Amino acid sequence: MNAMPPLKQRKLSLKERYSHLTRGLGWETTYQPMDKVFPYVSYEGIKIHDWEAWEDPFRLTMDAYWKYQAEKERKLYAVIESFAQNNGHLNITDARYVNALKLFLTGVSPLEYSAHRGYAHVGRHFVGAGPRIACQMQAIDELRHAQTQMHTMSHYNKFFDGLHDARHMHDRVWYLSVPKSFFEDACSAGPFEFLTSISFSFEYVLTNLLFVPFMSGAAYNGDMATVTFGFSAQSDEARHMTLGLEIIKFMLEQDEGNVPIVQRWIDKWFWRGYRLLGLVSMMMDYMLPKRIMSWAEAWEMYFEQAGDALFEDLSRYGIRKPKYHEVASKEKHRLSHEVWSIFYNYTHAAAFHTWLPTEDEMKWLSAKYPDTFDKYYRPRFKCWSEMAAEGKRFYNPTLPQLCTTCQIPMGFTEPDDPTTICFRSAEYKGERYHFCSDGCKDIFCYEPEKYVQSWLPVHQIYMGNCGGAEVKDVLDWYHLNFGVDNFDYEGSPDQKLWDEWQAQKAANPV
């Protein structure tokens, strides 16, 4: 028998392969009606007339995706390995810096994992194959980010306290209910709101205020492992941001009726994201031994200027800037000081240390915040340092009132008065609810059924659901080591170890 010559297969172009992967893999179901196969795409009120109109500017195919990701992983793990072998932790500016990592590992890394779950879920539920593929790739990215962050920071866990059980802490520790409830609010919404909240409001509008400060902070403070993680995630983030902008434009172009729904989500998720970033503000202004820029400067550059351009662009669809953006701008000269004060008050119940800024650091704060720091906050540090000098380091002995929506202690002040706490409240079905701001109150009032379920850590402690009535009992339940992970940096085991290393370094100069 004559053998047939093998068919010469023409290699498909990238565009063709992408088209097969997305359009080619979608079909109209026949055994079951489409609305039963995709039960979540219509209940939010968003109308899509043509899923084919979805544009994915990246056109990434799976084979290319695996290749790029594998390359990035190889580079990252080589750096992590050499960081460990060369005792890279000895080259950071100061052990106080590690507290920023503790906050990141317990507060942010678990969100990467939640994002993985969220994108895997919506990646199943969109009708169009284009957005489905984009979400599924992002789901894998987010899992990779959670994993590489844990691997990067695990080196620090060998030497420093508070890094030993981030996943458990994320579910229980009082201030971690802030990022946790933020993300659960998004994941329990429908697929379109989820993408508006995480892909657009968070990844597109606000991400520069989360990632840039942490990664530049790492670079400025000698933490090369975390910097490398940042680079490894950067190209993924660019893809995520594009998905965020695309979903917004897609919804707005598909139906005019989508505009008010999208606007309300943008308003809600801007405010929720901004409140969450309060944690970043204190990290920038107080926790980095070597500072990059102030929170106020970052807000001006990344939100006020970049946001202006973005919302100018979206105005042709009838979208305006998020509600209460002007309140956020009024707060920029006090936000970090108020948040640091909350953590200074309650460090005895936290998984990281706080401290009083040094005289040099206060000079920097005065220069960056000329209208507020010397007037309102320097005098407070003076009082606290006098108390500490007498051996009575100030800790607030009573649990704080929390905002029902953002779950942050009610430490924020009136938009036009930095000396008076901002109280807002509402009644729903005979029950009182309290809020830190008009932004948080509006979010509650639109969907009270959702937020009456808020798991507020302070109330949970008083109900007896958190291990006991004493701070020590609650900290055991959090898996925190009392007297080690908590309290002031001054006198902590972290400080003791760091000082010993510095003394050795001084005694054995290279």
Add this chain to the structure above:
Amino acid sequence: MTVSAISRYEFKARDRVENFHGNQIVYWHWEEHLMFCAPIALPMPPSMPFRAALETVLPGCYGAHPDWSKIDWSKVTWMLDSRPFKPNMDASLAENNIGHKSVLRFWTPGLQGIDGIPTC
């Protein structure tokens, strides 16, 4: 408005009073003393006399502040749930209309933070 949901979406308030074992939550806030970063939350029996809250509970919360011992309680002004309020010292919290998750804000004239700085 109401939440968008795929089915009936109704839940009981997680923080309703019966979950607090006979106590109710009362929020207190000493104005112009922001060394205490936020209002405080206290579980208190509704039958507790107002005076007892002032004399036995609050000193443990605010006593570390040098202004605390100088307060003249007859001059203090109060707000209860956003309305001006004059407490009956010998009546209970409940008789004073202080309910679950009520907010009590108080101002201490002449005492406005260390060196008169309300953030201290």
